[in-house]
Amino acid sequence: MSSPFHLAFIFNFTPDDWQGPFGSGGRPWDGKFHTEVAQALERACFDYVIIEDKLMVPESYGGSAEAVLKQAMVAPKHDPVPLAVAMGLATRSLGIVATLSTMAYPPFMTARLSSTMDSMLGGRFGWNIVTSAEDLAAQNFGLDVLPPREVRYEMADEYVDVVKQLFESWDKDAVVIDRDEGVYADHTKVRPVHFKGKHFSVRGPLNTVPSPQHRPAFVQAGASPRGRRFAARNADSIIAIGSGVESMREFRDDVRRHAAEAGRDPDEIKVLFCVTPTLGETLEEAEAKQARMVASPRFTQNILAQISSLTEIDFMQFALDEPLPRKLVTNGEQGSLDKFQQWGSGKTLRQLAVDGAGGLVSSVELIGTPDQVADRMGEIMEEVGGDGFMITTPLLRLNRRYIAEVTDGLVPALQRRGLTRSVYTPGATLRENLREF
Numbered sequence: 001m002s003s004p005f006h007l008a009f010i011f012n013f014t015p016d017d018w019q020g021p022f023g024s025g026g027r028p029w030d031g032k033f034h035t036e037v038a039q040a041l042e043r044a045c046f047d048y049v050i051i052e053d054k055l056m057v058p059e060s061y062g063g064s065a066e067a068v069l070k071q072a073m074v075a076p077k078h079d080p081v082p083l084a085v086a087m088g089l090a091t092r093s094l095g096i097v098a099t100l101s102t103m104a105y106p107p108f109m110t111a112r113l114s115s116t117m118d119s120m121l122g123g124r125f126g127w128n129i130v131t132s133a134e135d136l137a138a139q140n141f142g143l144d145v146l147p148p149r150e151v152r153y154e155m156a157d158e159y160v161d162v163v164k165q166l167f168e169s170w171d172k173d174a175v176v177i178d179r180d181e182g183v184y185a186d187h188t189k190v191r192p193v194h195f196k197g198k199h200f201s202v203r204g205p206l207n208t209v210p211s212p213q214h215r216p217a218f219v220q221a222g223a224s225p226r227g228r229r230f231a232a233r234n235a236d237s238i239i240a241i242g243s244g245v246e247s248m249r250e251f252r253d254d255v256r257r258h259a260a261e262a263g264r265d266p267d268e269i270k271v272l273f274c275v276t277p278t279l280g281e282t283l284e285e286a287e288a289k290q291a292r293m294v295a296s297p298r299f300t301q302n303i304l305a306q307i308s309s310l311t312e313i314d315f316m317q318f319a320l321d322e323p324l325p326r327k328l329v330t331n332g333e334q335g336s337l338d339k340f341q342q343w344g345s346g347k348t349l350r351q352l353a354v355d356g357a358g359g360l361v362s363s364v365e366l367i368g369t370p371d372q373v374a375d376r377m378g379e380i381m382e383e384v385g386g387d388g389f390m391i392t393t394p395l396l397r398l399n400r401r402y403i404a405e406v407t408d409g410l411v412p413a414l415q416r417r418g419l420t421r422s423v424y425t426p427g428a429t430l431r432e433n434l435r436e437f
Helices: 032-043 066-070 080-089 107-120 135-141 149-167 225-234 245-261 283-295 299-311 334-341 349-358 370-384 400-416 430-434
Strands: 006-012 048-052 095-101 125-130 175-178 183-185 217-220 237-240 270-275 388-391
Touching: 006 032, 006 237, 006 270, 006 400, 032 048, 032 080, 032 400, 048 080, 048 125, 048 217, 066 299, 080 095, 080 107, 095 107, 095 217, 095 430, 107 125, 107 149, 149 225, 217 225, 217 430, 225 245, 237 245, 245 270, 245 370, 283 299, 299 334, 299 349, 334 349, 370 388, 370 400
Parallel strands: 006 048, 006 388, 048 095, 095 125, 125 217, 217 237, 237 270, 270 388
Antiparallel strands: 175 183
């Protein structure tokens, strides 16, 4: 029997599948729809849910915001933190991970916000560390363009260092609440950090008490060689995109090697590979569902608008029924670009869009009945070596039917095989759940 693996789920605080029959109608802004999804994920014993984020309205595709706004692709997108609070207070064991950009939040604010969230959620909060990868986002924060990727990661390394020091600015036992002596916190166990680096200067200390985890779980998605080193140095869980089983195994082995070189125990890092299962009562039904999605009128445009937003490359400029004329590079999300363009495959742009049907982030094809897909997921994890999967949604859009297929169909099939957890350890924090196996 295969060893158990971890499950997480990623979505955006965006409209759901608003044109389909199983969404919420495109007005999810009170957070109730996403909160119901979180409760369903908790029933299925997912380790955590992550709220992805972007900080701009994209204009890359066709040089205009028309496509993304017309179809609600990437924008509108609301702030993940209030939604994280709502989902966290409506659940008891599910980890809640919010995206906070090192470009947009000063280190002190990230540390303070994360500490507060972790206290409110009883040790279940996680920080998805992103550097932001779009010039349009940079222009919302006083910059003309983003720094080069290497500089962004250099800044992010320093940023994480100061945030960690801020979490340590209070000893774990600093809060004593001695009513007889009239002492709430021992001032000798709270101290400034006096951090002065190349990019950041922070006095400290935090003005929040130590949270249950003392620091939240760190989540990161780094695909480039530099991103892998950053993730291996800092992350408790890594979001990864593979191009088949061999690519997945290579990625995990590489991250674990970097972790060991950084003095960490590689087993402390859980690499979760993004997949988008297509489920049906029969294999034929699942295949027909996938074919219907690919054949939908706006499918290709939606995929190309998405990848344009992620990479800030205008894919409208390329002929749909010809291969890309050259290997593309970006200062944005190079990992997503490489996964999409499959350079050297000879596929046309239209074919690449079909391959991106899983939301540009499916590491392997998973199509079939819940039992068939569960068997395949077990086989893949055996070949890769661990650690689990990050479930994504078709075209990055939620709908109630898909959630039910995953939580009430696929996950029970995984649980029957002993592949995923069936219960949470009572009182466990997010980091403890991740390290349980």
